[in-house]
Amino acid sequence: MRDAITGLIGRYDQLGRYLDRQALDSIETYLDESVVRIAAVELINREAAEIVREASQRLFQDEPELLLPGGNAYTTRRLAACLRDMDYFLRYASYALIAGDSTILNERVLNGLDDTYKSLGVPTGPTVRSIALLGEVVIERLQSGGIGSDRLAPVRQPFDHMVRGLAETNVRQR
Secondary structure (H helix, E strand, O other): OOOHHHHHHHHHHHHOOOOOHHHHHHHHHHHHOHHHHHHHHHHHHHHHHHHHHHHHHHHHHHOHHHHOOOOOOOOHHHHHHHHHHHHHHHHHHHHHHHHOOOOHHHHHHHOOHHHHHHHHOOOHHHHHHHHHHHHHHHHHHHHHOOOOHHHOHHHHHHHHHHHHHHHHHHHHHO
């Protein structure tokens, strides 16, 4: 996995260029956001189970048919797999948060997920919604902890990246 700084340095190294003002500004932004990124990852590490539980409750409240016979979270085994996957998405979001680079999610989460879910008959729509809800819960908890909404854009990035990536695969399925 790469992070924002090593990715940036790698690009400049490939070009054989010194870091310019734009590169230094990018590094400065990454460092300025580090307090919020660390706070988000600490929150996720400390409250992962509760975040998944709250996001899943919201999902099932919005889409109760998922829990009914024929629904993709019907049966204990399928519900457990759903919660496991939500935890998986949350964990990888925390990696991307620290790295400051959501593209790591392409390799680790998005590539191949479409094929896996298709083969298992897992609908992408509720998965996309669950990831968005995970992000919402994390943001709400950070806000209730005193972090202003104007500073939370970096926290939204990995969740938004996964949502966009999976929504695009959902569109391709049609």
